[in-house]
Amino acid sequence: MxxxxxxxxxxxxxxxxxxxxxxxxxxxxxxxxxxxxxxxLEYRATISARVQQLKPVGGRAGRDPRREAEIVDRMARWAPRLGPRRLRRIMTAVIEESLDLAEEAPAAR
Ligand SMILES: C=C(O[C@@H]1C=C(C(=O)O)C=C[C@H]1O)C(=O)O
Structure with missing residues (x-):
């Protein structure tokens, strides 16, 4: 990459x-x-809200742990000192808050 x-x-x-x-x-x-x-983060949340509308099952019900693990592994290459364990905690918070926001305020169509 x-x-x-x-x-x-x-x-x-x-x-x-x-x-x-x-x-x-x-x-x-x-x-x-x-x-x-x-x-x-704001921009990422906006994209994530759009993805929830595009997936067959969006929102928390359509959560994709494999994709989330790939994201963390890829990010760890660029943040080696933080490493996968810390990045997983950070990104879990980012992803969960985005899914929460997408439910509260769906992306404009
Ligand atoms: C955005 C998606 O939906 C969820 C949110 C993700 C994210 O914010 O990166 C990743 C996987 C899914 O749990 C997706 O499936 O790509």
């Missing part, structure tokens, strides 16, 4: 910066990263 930052050079530039030495700078960088995470 190609390096995801190949297609998103500004993200590559962001993460190749040295981790700052000061508390204020670290927090500023965390705020910048968190804003990106928020935008991406």
């Amino acid at each position: 190609p390096d995801p930052t190949d297609h998103h050079p500004s993200i590559g530039a962001l993460i190749s910066r040295e981790v700052p030495a000061s508390l204020a700078e670290c927090r500023q960088l965390i705020d910048e990263v968190d804003a990106l995470l928020a935008v991406l």
Whole structure:
């Protein structure tokens, strides 16, 4: 799989910066990263809501553990320090909250 930052050079530039030495700078960088995470999580939830409408059985009833495991394994290649165990916990929360949202607010058709 190609390096995801190949297609998103500004993200590559962001993460190749040295981790700052000061508390204020670290927090500023965390705020910048968190804003990106928020935008991406929101977008991911929107796509997931669409998928629930496209699958024969959507929502929690159509949960697909094999697909979720593949997602975690693939992500672990790009987040080796977090590793599969932590990523599984993170992504389970992301996926469950997205499915929850999709039930509350289905994707616009
Ligand atoms: C989005 C899907 O539905 C569910 C949600 C997933 C996700 O948010 O990545 C993955 C698998 C399914 O449990 C899917 O089947 O692709």
